[in-house]
Amino acid sequence: MLEVTVGIAGAAGDGLDKSGDTLARAAGRNGLHVYAYNSYQSIIRGGHIWLRLRIGQEKVYNHGDKLTAVIALNQDSIERHAPEVNDGGCIIFNSDKLKCDPSLVKGKNVQLIALPMNEVTKEVVAKHGPIQPIMQNTVAVGAVLGLTQMGIEGAAEVMKDTFSHKGEKVIDLNISLLEAGYEYVKANFKPIAEGWKLTNTRRPFVTGNEAIAMAAAAAGCKFYSAYPMTPASTILHWMANHAEKAGICVKQAEDELSVINMAVGAGIAGVRSMCATAGGGFALMTEAVGMAGIMEVPVVVVEVQRGGPSTGLPTKTEQADLNQVYGASQGEFPRLIVCPRDIPDAYESTVEAFNMADKFQMPALIMSDLLLSEHPETVDREVFRHDVKIDRGEVVTEWPQEKGKYQRFKFTESGISPRAIPGTENTLYVSGTDEHDEESILISDMFTAAPMRRKGMEKRMRKVDNLLKALPAPKLEGPADADVTLVGWGSTYGVIREAAELLTAAGTKTNYLIIKYIAPFHAKEVTEILSKAKKKISVELNFTSQMARHIKAETGISMDAHINKYDGEPFEPADVVNMVKNALAKKPVDLNVSEDDVREIAYHYLRTHYAEKLRPGKMTIEEKNGRGEPTWKVELVERTTGKKEAELVVGVQTGSTYSFEKLS
Amino acid sequence: MATVIELPLETYKGPVDPDWCPGCGDFGVLRSLQMAAGKLGVQPKDLMVVSGIGCSSNLPGFIHAYGIHSLHGRAVAVATGAHLANTDMKVVMTGGDGDGYGIGIGHFIHAMRRNLDVTYIVMDNQIYGLTTGQASPTTTRGHKTKSTPKGNAEVPLNPVAMAITAGATYVARGFSGEQKQLVELIAGGMAHKGFALIDVYSPCVTYNKINTYPWFKERVYKLEDENWDPSDFSKSLTKSFEWGEKIPLGLIYKSEQTTYEEVEPVLQRGALVKQPLGISKETMAEFIDEMI
Numbered sequence: 001m002l003e004v005t006v007g008i009a010g011a012a013g014d015g016l017d018k019s020g021d022t023l024a025r026a027a028g029r030n031g032l033h034v035y036a037y038n039s040y041q042s043i044i045r046g047g048h049i050w051l052r053l054r055i056g057q058e059k060v061y062n063h064g065d066k067l068t069a070v071i072a073l074n075q076d077s078i079e080r081h082a083p084e085v086n087d088g089g090c091i092i093f094n095s096d097k098l099k100c101d102p103s104l105v106k107g108k109n110v111q112l113i114a115l116p117m118n119e120v121t122k123e124v125v126a127k128h129g130p131i132q133p134i135m136q137n138t139v140a141v142g143a144v145l146g147l148t149q150m151g152i153e154g155a156a157e158v159m160k161d162t163f164s165h166k167g168e169k170v171i172d173l174n175i176s177l178l179e180a181g182y183e184y185v186k187a188n189f190k191p192i193a194e195g196w197k198l199t200n201t202r203r204p205f206v207t208g209n210e211a212i213a214m215a216a217a218a219a220g221c222k223f224y225s226a227y228p229m230t231p232a233s234t235i236l237h238w239m240a241n242h243a244e245k246a247g248i249c250v251k252q253a254e255d256e257l258s259v260i261n262m263a264v265g266a267g268i269a270g271v272r273s274m275c276a277t278a279g280g281g282f283a284l285m286t287e288a289v290g291m292a293g294i295m296e297v298p299v300v301v302v303e304v305q306r307g308g309p310s311t312g313l314p315t316k317t318e319q320a321d322l323n324q325v326y327g328a329s330q331g332e333f334p335r336l337i338v339c340p341r342d343i344p345d346a347y348e349s350t351v352e353a354f355n356m357a358d359k360f361q362m363p364a365l366i367m368s369d370l371l372l373s374e375h376p377e378t379v380d381r382e383v384f385r386h387d388v389k390i391d392r393g394e395v396v397t398e399w400p401q402e403k404g405k406y407q408r409f410k411f412t413e414s415g416i417s418p419r420a421i422p423g424t425e426n427t428l429y430v431s432g433t434d435e436h437d438e439e440s441i442l443i444s445d446m447f448t449a450a451p452m453r454r455k456g457m458e459k460r461m462r463k464v465d466n467l468l469k470a471l472p473a474p475k476l477e478g479p480a481d482a483d484v485t486l487v488g489w490g491s492t493y494g495v496i497r498e499a500a501e502l503l504t505a506a507g508t509k510t511n512y513l514i515i516k517y518i519a520p521f522h523a524k525e526v527t528e529i530l531s532k533a534k535k536k537i538s539v540e541l542n543f544t545s546q547m548a549r550h551i552k553a554e555t556g557i558s559m560d561a562h563i564n565k566y567d568g569e570p571f572e573p574a575d576v577v578n579m580v581k582n583a584l585a586k587k588p589v590d591l592n593v594s595e596d597d598v599r600e601i602a603y604h605y606l607r608t609h610y611a612e613k614l615r616p617g618k619m620t621i622e623e624k625n626g627r628g629e630p631t632w633k634v635e636l637v638e639r640t641t642g643k644k645e646a647e648l649v650v651g652v653q654t655g656s657t658y659s660f661e662k663l664s
Numbered sequence: 665m666a667t668v669i670e671l672p673l674e675t676y677k678g679p680v681d682p683d684w685c686p687g688c689g690d691f692g693v694l695r696s697l698q699m700a701a702g703k704l705g706v707q708p709k710d711l712m713v714v715s716g717i718g719c720s721s722n723l724p725g726f727i728h729a730y731g732i733h734s735l736h737g738r739a740v741a742v743a744t745g746a747h748l749a750n751t752d753m754k755v756v757m758t759g760g761d762g763d764g765y766g767i768g769i770g771h772f773i774h775a776m777r778r779n780l781d782v783t784y785i786v787m788d789n790q791i792y793g794l795t796t797g798q799a800s801p802t803t804t805r806g807h808k809t810k811s812t813p814k815g816n817a818e819v820p821l822n823p824v825a826m827a828i829t830a831g832a833t834y835v836a837r838g839f840s841g842e843q844k845q846l847v848e849l850i851a852g853g854m855a856h857k858g859f860a861l862i863d864v865y866s867p868c869v870t871y872n873k874i875n876t877y878p879w880f881k882e883r884v885y886k887l888e889d890e891n892w893d894p895s896d897f898s899k900s901l902t903k904s905f906e907w908g909e910k911i912p913l914g915l916i917y918k919s920e921q922t923t924y925e926e927v928e929p930v931l932q933r934g935a936l937v938k939q940p941l942g943i944s945k946e947t948m949a950e951f952i953d954e955m956i
Contacts, residue, residue: 029956063938155823204955214951220941223749242951246943249748249930261734261771265714268732269753270937273745281931363739381956386948390941421937422730422746430724430731433717439679442725442733443817446683454902 003056004193005066005147009081010073012040012047016231019071019137019292020051022162023144023637024205026154027055028378031199031643035377035494035627037063039569040315055150057196061342061494063375066571068192069147071140072098072246075639079615080603085110090147090192111189113143122177122182123440128169131177133423138174143179148193156561167263169580203378208491209276210366211343213238215275215350217246218388223266223273223299225251225259230314232276232304232371258279260301267297270395270421272354279321280311286328295431296366296409296417296460298357298393299348299504304330305369307568317370319490322546325367334415334463336471337518338365342428342492344383345503346372351388355451356470359393361461367518369541371570372491396420399427407438411455415462456602471517473525476533478511479504484580485533486512487559489547490538492571496539499576506577508584515547527555537583539563539576593655595619598632605657606636614646615639621652629653671702676711678726690720690787691865697756697785698727700850704754712753714743716763719794720787720866723758727747737767740775740784746784746826749840751925752935754783754854761788765801765821776830776859778924783853783860786823788869790875797871807874814854825904827861828897828917834860835900835917839868839884841877842913852915858923865911887914894918 009017015193017038024034031053039050054064068089072078075098082091082104095114096601102112117136125131153632159174213235214264224243226236243250249266253259259275266273277285278326282303292299305321307313325337338357340346346368353364372456373586396418399406408429410417415437420427430436434444435453443449443456476485478500488496496512503510514527524567530536530551538559546563552558561583575641582589593601603617617637623630631649636646648656676698684690701711711729715721717736724731730753734742739757747755764772764786775782791809798811802823805826806815827835834856838846846864853860863882867877887894887903892914894900900917925931933939943951 002750025956026933125830156920179783202956204952206955210955214948215945217951218948222936222939225745244929245947245950247930247933247939248937249928251744253741254770257738258744259776261741262745265732265742265747266746266749266936268689268742269712269749271749272941287735288738291738295732310792356831360895381952384948384952386943386945388942423709423713423750423937428708428728428730432725432731432733433735441802442722446680499717517912636689 001056001058002193002195002561003054003060003069005052005064006069006071006144007067007081008051008071008073009077010049014051014073015134015137016049016051016073019141020053021205022138022155022158023141024053024376024378025158027143028152028203029157030150030154031128031201031203032150032196033055033059033203033378034205034376035063035571037371037375044223048080052079055108056573061497062573063570065574071137071144073137074098079104084465086527088192090144090189094136101609101642111192113147113185113189115143115181115184120180121177124173125246126181127176128173131173135177138177142178143185145178145192146182146185147189149191150196152178159576202381204381205376205464206343206372206379207234207376208343208346208372209234209374210238210290211243211347211348211384212276212366212368213374214384215388216300216354217242217248218384218386219351219354220272220390221248221274221354222242223249223251223263224270225253225262225273225275227253227256227259227281229276229278229281230622231306231374232278232281232302234374235276235302249566256284257288260285261301262298263301264288264295264297265293266294267292267299268422272298272358274300274302276304278304279308279324280304282324284319284330288330289332289335289365290329291433292330292363292433293329293335294359294433296419297431298361300353300364300366302366302368304373305367313568315370317570318541318566318567318568319369319492319543320546321367322518322550325365326550327557328365332457332461333469334360334362334460335519336360336362336467339366339367339369339490339516339518340372341374341377341490341514341516343377347383354387355391356467359391359416359470360467362392362463363417367490369491394418396427397424398426401426405439408440409436409438409456410458411438412458414466415459417459442614449630461629463566468520468522471520471522472515473522474515474529476511476513476529479509480511482511483531484508484535484584485509486535486576486580487515487536487538487548488512489515491543492539495571495573495576499580501574502577503580508580510580515551521550523554523556526551527557530557532553535560535584537561537563537580539571541565541571592652593632594648595650597655598634598650601655602636602656603635605648605660609660613639617644619641627651627658631658666857668705670705673698673702674702676708676728678728680725682726683722684688684719685870686771687869688719689789689840689864689868690723692843692846693720693785693787693864693866694723694726696843696846696850697758699847700854703847703851704854706754706769706854707801709755712746712755714746714755715739716768717757717794718760720758720760722762737763739763740768740771740772743782743931744771744775744780748928748931748936750935750937751931756854757782757784757788760793761786761790761802762800765823769801771827773830775834776802776827776861779831779833779858779921781857781859781925783850783862785862785864785954787796787866788822788823788863789872791865791868791872793868793871804874818906822904823861823863824916825901828904831859832861833858833919833921835904836860836862836915837913838862838864839880839913840864841880842884842886845913849915856918858921883911884913885910887912899915
């Protein structure tokens with residue numbers, strides 16, 4: 001398949017988000033497919049931002065493991081990413097300010113696209129006056145479009161829309177900048193891709209959080225409460241910006257305790273309500289999840305995982321909250337825990353969560369993660385249907401006196417008791433967190449009745465079987481007679497799918513099982529699938545293989561091997577392929593510090609202790625050093641001259657920084 | 665103004681009788697709330713009583729109305745959600761000093777800052793009763809309780825002063841031994857447009873042997889007997905600190921301010937619960953086009 005991966009690297013505040021957005025939207029408007037991943041930090045300016053856009057003629061399911069072109073906005077970015085560029089790729093930079101040492105390049109036939117920015121933009125400046133440094137990004141975008149031969153029309157159209165509120169002059173200026181970069185590379189460099197079939201299919205470029213928010217709006221969510229927390233905050237932002245049009249009361253509350261208690265209150269009053277948070281916020285919410293359980297109140301809660309524990313990695317991804325969400329709140333009660341695998345699924349799952357929450361009168365928990373929630377991707381617009389099914393379940397809005405006494409928690413065969421909306425005549429009741437009888441009178445202390453408690457529990461728990469029947473069972477995907485079955489959940493789907501295809505193409509027939517529902521769990525179906533699988537390997541972005549553990553608890557089946565990653569970055573297809581190969585060869589997992597690792601450790605040391613004056617140079621392993629383990633010796637050289645200035649010693653096994661010495 | 669048809673006390677008689685200790689101050693508060701609702705002619709189906717956990721938080725089970733008996737400390741948050749979802753119902757929160765001023769104080773402060781159009785009745789007995797007698801946020805200094813055998817080391821909160829400064833627009837103090845006045849204070853709070861706090865001294869006859877009925881009876885006096893003007897913020901704030909030998913009862917502070925409901929755009933279309941669900945094809949198309 002024809003595809004390119006464009007990386008844009010710089011500091012926060014360099015405006016690279018905008019450049020990436022222009023490029024992605026341009027591709028999306030031309031019928032191409034884009035998957036973007038931004039490896040960012042929790043700072044507003046500075047640091048290192050690394051945005052990758054994988055653009056394909058056909059659908060791409062992850063950000064991939066390739067790098068075709070890099071737009072480097074500072075020297076640090078050139079040093080760090082030039083070595084990663086693949087054969088035939090290119091490195092684009094402003095040569096008036098930055099230099100690219102050809103020795104940094106490792107790929108074959110990599111072009112250094114040195115843009116002498118003053119010269120390239122001479123005519124634009126003559127016409128429009130001096131330009132701000134940030135606008136040079138637009139020249140680089142033009143260069144990418146020229147080198148990849150994707151055409152400039154899409155991007156020009158994006159510029160028109162982006163700057164429509166600023167008038168013709170600004171639009172003209174930006175398009176001129178695009179053209180300047182585009183024409184310059186056409187005249188001076190070789191193209192790096194060709195043969196795109198551009199169409200008129202215009203696909204929106206959407207994040208998982210936007211999909212969840214839009215789904216909530218379509219599903220009739222009327223109340224949304226939240227407390228800011230990355231990576232859930234962009235749901236709040238979308239909601240706040242579209243509240244009036246979508247008819248949603250959006251409430252930022254004082255803390256997550258308030259957030260979920262408000263949402264449950266709104267649910268009791270009869271509206272569809274939702275809240276979202278990250279793992280830390282959800283930890284605060286758990287008591288109220290049980291409240292919705294015993295009160296039988298529909299409420300949708302989105303838990304967007306990020307690296308933990310505690311504050312952990314606020315801007316990095318992980319799948320380590322399964323145990324927390326599954327174990328949320330004391331006691332036992334029916335609830336739905338659903339883990340969408342991609343953006344279309346996030347949309348569908350959110351709508352489904354509202355319907356199931358209403359139908360079974362219980363909390364519905366949606367588990368996402370930073371990758372799924374924050375990465376944008378081109379998605380077919382048909383995914384975002386406005387006319388989704390809205391099933392509010394058994395709701396009572398009228399109760400004539402002749403019908404006799406209304407019992408809010410009537411012990412029914414299905415376990416579902418018709419729910420009167422407060423304000424209705426003749427159906428008064430109390431929603432209580434204490435155990436209660438059919439009429440909602442407490443049976444917790446003043447009146448106790450063991451059989452009543454038993455029947456109440458059984459009534460509520462009867463809903464679990466019916467809920468399970470209402471949910472589609474997981475299916476094996478890929479070749480049926482595979483040698484290897486990869487097992488995963490959530491956003492790793494995109495990578496697992498591609499890794500299975502790569503493995504199959506390389507001779508190891510691989511299929512995969514993606515678990516969508518954690519609770520209730522399709523134990524029978526999963527047992528059937530896994531008991532027939534030859535080699536079962538779990539693939540999870542966590543340390544302790546929480547899904548594998550959950551599957552074992554539900555089915556008794558153990559995995560043959562576990563693949564884990566917990567460094568905050570998502571898997572790439574090649575990671576999974578290599579780890580599967582290692583697992584099949586029964587090779588132990590290599591946890592030593594690699595050359596790439598030690599380079600990052602050196603950059604970290606320099607950033608935190610040495611103000612980025614130096615960069616890592618030569619790196620060698622020393623076996624005998626008196627440290628009790630082999631060590632990396634990293635030469636630290638002056639940024640521009642390459643002069644050796646210092647030495648850093650890092651343990652190969654422990655990763656401990658043993659010494660930093662300045663050479664005199 | 666629409667004519668109010670007053671409703672008799674029996675209208676609000678709950679399904680079961682309260683399980684409070686004989687002589688508990690909360691009986692008087694329950695009765696006052698029922699009388700206040702009757703005085704305003706609020707139909708039981710239009711009344712939502714929301715509580716947390718504690719002796720006094722059992723109140724929703726003892727009144728004929730819709731009720732939410734929520735989590736410890738969360739009454740105000742749950743009530744906020746329920747109220748915003750259906751602004752056609754009258755929301756009254758009830759609970760104790762531990763529930764509202766201890767574990768739930770965050771929600772209490774922020775709800776007042778929003779000036780939500782709700783009423784909060786706190787049955788303040790200066791002790792944790794349901795857990796059998798530990799110090800609460802309003803327990804006086806030096807008071808020996810099960811958790812403070814050497815005497816309480818902490819200074820009690822002043823909920824009335826806090827309410828005035830946090831943005832509540834109707835702040836009153838009542839006493840369950842002064843029921844006639846209490847009915848007026850609660851009815852006034854429920855009729856008031858904005859956040860109303862009625863901090864009610866509701867003696868715990870079992871676990872608080874200091875702040876008893878006789879103790880209060882010796883000290884309380886009624887502000888209305890002194891033609892108190894509750895509209896002056898500074899004077900009201902000063903008055904809120906009067907406590908000890910003389911304790912004022914009555915409406916301490918009142919002002920007219922914009923409520924949260926008045927500025928929330930979506931609520932201008934009426935109660936949320938009565939609004940249509942979902943979005944139109946055109947609106948969805950607009951949302952999608954933003955992302956192309």
